[in-house]
Amino acid sequence: MADLSIDLGFLKLRNPVLTASGTFGYGLEFTPFLDLSKLGGIVVKGLYYGPREGNPPPRLVETASGLINAIGLQGVGVEHFAADILPQLRRHDTAVIVNVCGASDDEYIKVIEFLNEQDGIAAYELNISCPNVKQNGACPAMNAKTTQAIVCEARKRSRRPLIAKLSPNVTNIAEIARAAEDGGADAVSLINTILALAVDLETRRPKLGNVLGGLSGPAIKPIALRMTYQAAQAVKIPVIGMGGIMTGEDALEYMMVGARAVQVGTANFINPDAAGRIAGEMDAWCDRHGIARASDIVGTLKTGR
Amino acid sequence: MKQDPNARIIGRQTWGDFHLFRIESKALAAKAAPGQFLMVRTAEGNDPLLRRPISLHDAGNDWLEIFFRVAGHGTAILAGKKEGETIDILGPLGKGYRLEGDWKGQEAWLIGGGRGIAPLFFLGHVLRGKGARVKVFYGGKTLAEIPIGKKFESAGFQLVCSTDDGSFGFKGFVTSLLEKELGAATPAGLFICGPDPMMEKAARLALDRGLPAQLSLEAIMGCGFGACWGCVKRIKKGDDGKWRKICEDGPVFAAEDIVWDGA
Numbered sequence: 343m344a345d346l347s348i349d350l351g352f353l354k355l356r357n358p359v360l361t362a363s364g365t366f367g368y369g370l371e372f373t374p375f376l377d378l379s380k381l382g383g384i385v386v387k388g389l390y391y392g393p394r395e396g397n398p399p400p401r402l403v404e405t406a407s408g409l410i411n412a413i414g415l416q417g418v419g420v421e422h423f424a425a426d427i428l429p430q431l432r433r434h435d436t437a438v439i440v441n442v443c444g445a446s447d448d449e450y451i452k453v454i455e456f457l458n459e460q461d462g463i464a465a466y467e468l469n470i471s472c473p474n475v476k477q478n479g480a481c482p483a484m485n486a487k488t489t490q491a492i493v494c495e496a497r498k499r500s501r502r503p504l505i506a507k508l509s510p511n512v513t514n515i516a517e518i519a520r521a522a523e524d525g526g527a528d529a530v531s532l533i534n535t536i537l538a539l540a541v542d543l544e545t546r547r548p549k550l551g552n553v554l555g556g557l558s559g560p561a562i563k564p565i566a567l568r569m570t571y572q573a574a575q576a577v578k579i580p581v582i583g584m585g586g587i588m589t590g591e592d593a594l595e596y597m598m599v600g601a602r603a604v605q606v607g608t609a610n611f612i613n614p615d616a617a618g619r620i621a622g623e624m625d626a627w628c629d630r631h632g633i634a635r636a637s638d639i640v641g642t643l644k645t646g647r
Numbered sequence: 648m649k650q651d652p653n654a655r656i657i658g659r660q661t662w663g664d665f666h667l668f669r670i671e672s673k674a675l676a677a678k679a680a681p682g683q684f685l686m687v688r689t690a691e692g693n694d695p696l697l698r699r700p701i702s703l704h705d706a707g708n709d710w711l712e713i714f715f716r717v718a719g720h721g722t723a724i725l726a727g728k729k730e731g732e733t734i735d736i737l738g739p740l741g742k743g744y745r746l747e748g749d750w751k752g753q754e755a756w757l758i759g760g761g762r763g764i765a766p767l768f769f770l771g772h773v774l775r776g777k778g779a780r781v782k783v784f785y786g787g788k789t790l791a792e793i794p795i796g797k798k799f800e801s802a803g804f805q806l807v808c809s810t811d812d813g814s815f816g817f818k819g820f821v822t823s824l825l826e827k828e829l830g831a832a833t834p835a836g837l838f839i840c841g842p843d844p845m846m847e848k849a850a851r852l853a854l855d856r857g858l859p860a861q862l863s864l865e866a867i868m869g870c871g872f873g874a875c876w877g878c879v880k881r882i883k884k885g886d887d888g889k890w891r892k893i894c895e896d897g898p899v900f901a902a903e904d905i906v907w908d909g910a
Contacts, residue, residue, distance in 0.1 A: 387876075396890050399877075399879055401876070401878075409869065413877060608696070611697060611698075614650070614737070614870070
């Protein structure tokens with residue numbers, strides 16, 4: 343048994359495996375399949391202040407080794423979450439990270455201030471990168487200035503550690519990661535989904551009701567790994583990597599390029615116990631390679647000759 | 648236990664694009680109810696990536712049956728599985744038909760279009776067990792699209808068929824046949840499954856006559872257990888209709904709760 347524990351500075355995790363927001367519901371959906379205490383933590387589905395309708399269907403389309411979604415952050419809102427879901431999550435021995443959304447800067451703050459008063463939350467993940475809620479996939483994390491501004495504002499109001507979730511739909515991820523760090527983020531997580539389009543040739547229509555969507559799954563892993571690597575090179579705060587992680591080996595690759603922790607996303611849909619299994623596979627790989635601590639892998643990619 | 652990664656195919660039949668598998672899985676069969684569905688992994692590896700939602704066709708003590716039509720890459724791979732091979736199944740999932748109340752001597756009409764016939768076999772057996780008189784309407788474009796009519800007949804169900812081209816039974820849509828028969832009878836309940844336009848039409852026929860009807864909806868699903876919010880339809884629940892999850896709130900809904908204009 344290797345030591346899989348990870349210290350993010352602001353949060354100690356049992357192991358590096360978190361679940362990615364939007365792919366794990368509010369956590370309770372998975373308890374028939376998976377003991378949540380086997381995970382480093384869970385990141386629950388993004389929350390606006392009030393309930394949110396989401397996008398018209400079709401909301402999903404499968405592509406080669408990938409999934410494009412345009413759910414549009416349908417959700418229950420923070421009050422329902424705090425009253426009905428959080429008390430149940432508190433009974434599970436796992437770190438609960440809440441993904442915070444906002445249609446405006448004010449709404450992000452309102453959500454954070456409401457959640458500040460609730461027990462049983464380990465950190466906030468600031469969702470500044472969802473491609474499915476504004477025209478053409480626009481989001482604050484597409485721009486360094488707006489990234490820094492919103493992180494800075496959230497930092498002032500948040501009583502909890504703040505993780506900025508970044509978008510891959512940018513020209514220079516290092517610059518955006520630095521902007522989040524400069525704004526006061528305790529960590530960055532990346533990547534959110536890649537802005538994508540699928541077409542039905544026969545009907546000449548987009549396959550998603552929202553036209554555009556976000557691509558996830560194994561298809562995006564090489565891109566996500568590259569961006570995680572670039573972000574980790576650019577900032578001193580911890581980087582949490584995600585994109586197409588299906589196995590423990592995938593997760594360890596992210597750690598090797600500099601991620602201190604990882605998030606498992608689309609895999610949860612296919613096997614609801616995937617995140618737990620992945621943590622087990624990381625352990626087994628470390629044992630096979632005589633590695634006592636998983637944290638020793640972080641940033642050990644050999645790029646020299 | 649809701650996942651069986653090694654459920655063995657113990658029997659299979661094929662009619663063109665249509666396939667019927669009997670799958671051994673004591674763990675999953677024990678909890679099965681008509682109207683529920685399975686999420687089936689069609690291949691190992693990452694392509695196809697997602698499981699495919701497939702209706703439960705029938706269930707016994709230690710087996711399940713699925714009846715499906717090849718619709719794309721995933722179901723084509725599934726169709727190639729041989730007897731003795733194992734498949735990875737999650738389920739049974741969703742809420743099945745609501746069958747409370749006294750069905751003794753009551754007429755239950757089951758209306759299936761194409762592969763939509765799938766959940767109605769299991770349902771027919773359960774309704775008959777409750778004393779209902781079950782009549783099955785089975786429609787397809789051609790005779791080749793209604794391959795399991797004989798299975799219903801052998802099981803002793805009253806069966807009427809329709810084909811769009813008149814190659815077998817009533818010539819026309821199954822909803823036209825239904826409309827005709829509703830002129831002379833008042834069943835206690837209708838149970839409808841098929842393509843969306845067929846279900847909308849059948850639902851309207853039932854609603855216009857004040858007959859209770861339950862519809863089994865279909866959707867592209869990411870997970871099948873409520874986590875992805877991908878399979879929504881506008882459904883009323885004491886409100887005027889919100890995007891609700893077919894996998895978790897359904898897949899069976901009352902006709903009056905479905906908002907057809909929504910999607």
